Amino acid sequence: MMHLRPQEIQANNSGDAAIAFIGVHKYFGGDETNPVLTGIDLEIRVGEIFCLMGTSGSGKSTLLRLVNRLIAPSSGAIRVHGRDLAKLDPAALRGLRAQTVGMVFQDFGLLPHRTALENVELPLELRQVPPAERSAAARLQLERVGLAEAADKHPSQLSGGMRQRVGLARALVGRPDILLMDEPFGALDPTIRRDLRQQVTELVRRNGITTLLVTHDPAEALAMADRIAVLRDGVIVQVATPEEIVAHPADAGVADFFGGAV
Ligand code: ADP
Numbered sequence: 545m546m547h548l549r550p551q552e553i554q555a556n557n558s559g560d561a562a563i564a565f566i567g568v569h570k571y572f573g574g575d576e577t578n579p580v581l582t583g584i585d586l587e588i589r590v591g592e593i594f595c596l597m598g599t600s601g602s603g604k605s606t607l608l609r610l611v612n613r614l615i616a617p618s619s620g621a622i623r624v625h626g627r628d629l630a631k632l633d634p635a636a637l638r639g640l641r642a643q644t645v646g647m648v649f650q651d652f653g654l655l656p657h658r659t660a661l662e663n664v665e666l667p668l669e670l671r672q673v674p675p676a677e678r679s680a681a682a683r684l685q686l687e688r689v690g691l692a693e694a695a696d697k698h699p700s701q702l703s704g705g706m707r708q709r710v711g712l713a714r715a716l717v718g719r720p721d722i723l724l725m726d727e728p729f730g731a732l733d734p735t736i737r738r739d740l741r742q743q744v745t746e747l748v749r750r751n752g753i754t755t756l757l758v759t760h761d762p763a764e765a766l767a768m769a770d771r772i773a774v775l776r777d778g779v780i781v782q783v784a785t786p787e788e789i790v791a792h793p794a795d796a797g798v799a800d801f802f803g804g805a806v
């Protein structure tokens with residue numbers, strides 16, 4: 545199947561952004577003098593794989609968690625498919641988290657006492673999908689990530705790579721439009737990381753899922769991203785394609801960051 549470039553998908557969607565951050569500031573615990581994010585303006589296009597890069601503590605996870613409203617901005621707005629998250633009522637917010645947006649965590653976030661299948665069923669349970677239907681959907685999703693045979697195993701019986709594929713299946717089972725991934729491959733060894741990176745890229749491309757991926761691995765960002773934003777101390781210092789960022793880094797810090805990866 546022909547792969548639509550994000551620009552073309554964008555054109556088909558009359559230019560609406562999947563996610564927009566508009567003048568977002570965030571500080572924690574009332575400490576205005578010590579913001580974690582400062583003046584974030586950013587648009588993620590429909591169908592694009594967008595990487596958030598930056599060293600530890602630069603604010604990547606905070607930015608990601610604003611998208612499904614695990615946290616709220618101190619000022620500014622976040623829009624998902626044009627809807628201001630501050631204006632969603634509790635039911636719409638549940639829909640956002642259970643339906644629109646799927647999330648994958650670095651530490652997998654699986655429930656240890658549940659089997660792989662039961663973990664994948666979880667989002668559908670929250671949406672009160674009937675048992676037979678949700679188990680069928682979860683099985684299909686496990687097959688898609690190559691884990692059909694592991695359905696009845698518990699997380700402790702699975703390797704790191706398999707656990708993260710269960711995490712991915714769980715994030716995708718509700719057929720989200722948007723996938724948020726916070727250093728999803730960080731806990732895996734390099735070979736498995738590359739395999740999974742490729743598998744995720746194919747899955748999200750095939751399904752046209754807008755993907756916001758946090759990583760501190762420049763090679764990963766260059767390999768996967770349509771565009772990359774570099775975050776430093778809560779400020780975006782550059783947004784560019786992988787090619788642009790390598791050819792024209794915004795400053796010596798960005799050059800340094802990506803220099804080792806090419
Ligand atoms: P990254 O994911 O890039 O490593 P984070 O977004 O996790 O960065 O954190 C950015 C900064 O915000 C860090 O200094 C961190 O200590 C702080 N921070 C994150 N979450 C909280 C919180 N819930 N309360 C207080 N400070 C926080």
Ligand code: MG
Nearest residue numbers: 604605606726
């Ligand atoms: Mg983080």
